[in-house]
Amino acid sequence: MKHLNLILLTMLLPVCMMGQQRISGKITDSKKRPLQGVNVSIKDSYDGATSAADGSYSFTTDAKGTQYITATLLGFTSQEQKIFITGPQEINIVMRNNVNDLKVVTISAGSFEASDEGKTTVLKPLDIVTTAGAGADIVNALKTLPGTQQTNDREGLFVRGGTGYETQTFIDGMMVRNPFFSGLPDQPGRGRFSPFLFKGTTFSSGGYSAQYGQGLSSALILESTDLPQRSSYTLGASVIGVSGGLEELMKDKKGSYGVEADYTNLGPYLGVVKPKYAFSKDPEIIGTSANFRRKTSSTGMIKFYGYYNQTNMGTIRPSLEYPGFDELFELKNKNVYTNLTYKESLGHDWKLNAGFSFSSNSDDLNLDTLKKSNPLHGKNVSQLTQTRLVLTKGLGQYSVLRFGGEYQYGVEKSNFGGWQANYVDNYTAGFVESDIYFTPRLLGRVGGRAEYTSILAKANFAPRASLAYRLTGNSQVSLAYGDFYQKPEQQYLRFKNDLGFTKATHYIASYQLVAKNYTLRVEAFYKKYHDLVKTGIDTSTTGTGYAKGIEVFWRDKKTFKNTDYWISYSYLDTKRNYLNYPFEVQPDFAAKHTVSVVYKYYIPAITTNLGVTYSFSTGRPYYNPNLPESKFMSEKTMTYNSVGLSASYLTSIRKAFTIFVLSVSNAPNIKQVYGYRYSTDKLRRQEIVPNMPRFIYIGMFMNFGIDRRQDVINNM
């Protein structure tokens, strides 16, 4: 009988255990707010429940004795608690907010990032292409961001009281010596590189990383694309030229190669729309490029990009010096750019980035006051060879240490009417920088950069530091400080190399709120210039200056249906004493107030994207030699207004996805005056105005294979 009891007990054991106990309680966050949707359960059992809106949960379980109760919820750290079940139990759980990668603070002072990767970046690469009036030019699109000047009469990006020379361009970490097409007087060349080459663009208006040097004001950091999704062929035609290309993804999907060619000739367009000054040679551009990308392992990648381009053009304009005569200016440019990079993870949190680049640029100039003087011939050649190596070591969960070095060998040759001025420069730089997360909300970046150039026979050390603190999920404040050094421009170094580095010190404070559909940024800065180039009897680096200001950026993609718009405002107070300036004044490239409004509207019914860009800036100072020296740069030009329009229609022709683009810069043909140029005898002056104040672009782009159209159409 005793045995039988035992047998029965054994057989019934699992059934006996069915005696259920109720577990209940409440789940809150650390601020005692109830949490809904939490999955509460007894570990390794089915028993559990989901918490209700008031945070309460309740379930029954067969489990007894020592058990673990777990609670999980998206965005919170999972909790596990040991409990001992003997009867009904009430268990309240407090869950902690989980700081994941996306919410970790990042350095934001002074920098605008346009990238596919980040979910909360301010501008995406396609924003650049679809900004009306920008003509798919990276730099023109960036001119709708705060901190930039509407200096469309000069080459480059003028940032926060700095000149175009003070902005340096980098592709995959390698400096680009000639990022712009060579231009004619008052008609600057646009950027050489198509926005489609890059997956990420970072525009830093100051305080940037110690990885980059030789830019006093700003860095434009471009990151090239990786492997394409599949092979494709492209064809383009427009009022100014034709282009074609192919991109082939290799069979194993680990590599790709591509070639592109384009031909541009403004002749036919100029036959219809007369420019202010005639062209002696209609602008003509022949370009080719080739690329190769190959994954060398699951983490390694080798990339090559090579580019060759030649430009030929010339203008004739009335002579300012000799009334009744014409000035001829002709230019032949040849440009080669190559960039080879390799990246790989070395294990143990080490990463390697290596690069090699060679570029060569030659400008052949022909200047002639027709029927008066003999033509003057000039030739400038610059070559830059560089190598760069960067090692990155991950420290703990988020922090990293980065260090590396670069070497550049530059040859600058100049021949002007028989006068030769050549030089060679060996530039070496090393940097160390660390991003340290004190907490996931508080990030410090400290680093330094040391440089030496043989032409100046001088070295410098530039400390850099930034701090960022996240206030709430979406908003953060950042501070940045740094010293920035740059060699004087080639035109001065050619003639005198006993100069020093020019220097700027940046102080930046910024606040930013970045949600998925809107962005607000407010940034204040102070920049102190030292050792700027002074010309006169002798050239020296003794100039001074400062720039300070406040900038606001607002972008909103949500409020209005199918509409995306952004507004930038920049206030700039800057003065400098450089070149031939008698004392510190507001320079002729700086406007006090600048506003840009970009508006994009998408009409789904006709798959058309409309865009309007309005830019405004107050007048820029100009030098009137008829006034006493005390009034140097005291007069200002008229305010600058520009309205750009664009419409793109997306459709398919046979099997090719096709985009038709109509874009008009300065559509209402508003008069724009950038300054005045005076004759030597001070009696006559010429307005500096755009040669083609309104430009109408009509083009089509066909793509067989990859649907790039989808990107554009969805860009609302």
Place this chain on the structure above:
Amino acid sequence: MKRILFSICLLVGLASASMAQSAQYEGAMTKQVAMLDDSTNFTPDRLLEIANTFERIGAAEKSQWLPFYYAGYCYVMSTFMQKDNDKVDDLADKAAVNIEQAEAISPKNDEINCIKSLIATSRIRVDPMNRGMKYGMESANLLVQANQINQENPRVYMLQGQSLFYTPEQFGGSKTEAKKKFEVALQKFSSFKPASSIAPHWGEAYTKGLIAQIK
């Protein structure tokens, strides 16, 4: 004798315990899967609750792919019901975590590919401009792979049809092409025999609903 008896009892006891376990799995899964056949449960809150239950079952069972599969299915379906774009990525991440667990248990599974394709599709809407190409292509590729694994899976045709149905014609979408896919899907549905009562079998009613809109 005592000892033998005791051993037998113990064995019987253990066997009944494990049978109970398996019965418990079948029972719990049948109950939960039935909930997914009921359209009234298709609200974000309800789906989250059901997903939670599947996650619990999955965590307890460890070697069954279906609980993780259904948890992923619930999460990805809830993304399509979300009004708030900002929540889509988190839910899609959660769906992805579950479906990856399912895939670790059952690799090269056409049903799992279908959910992965849906996850990719769900992410597009957060930022169509930048994500359209990447995730659209990923979604389509996953369906091609699923089709290679099992040409008889009706959900693959249904999802391909759905993609054609919702893509505007200017972008390669086509209601007539969609209808063709739906018709193949319905044909496959009629001959489709789920491996068990808890194996994936959703989509037929939905396909009929979409095809009705074309007619």
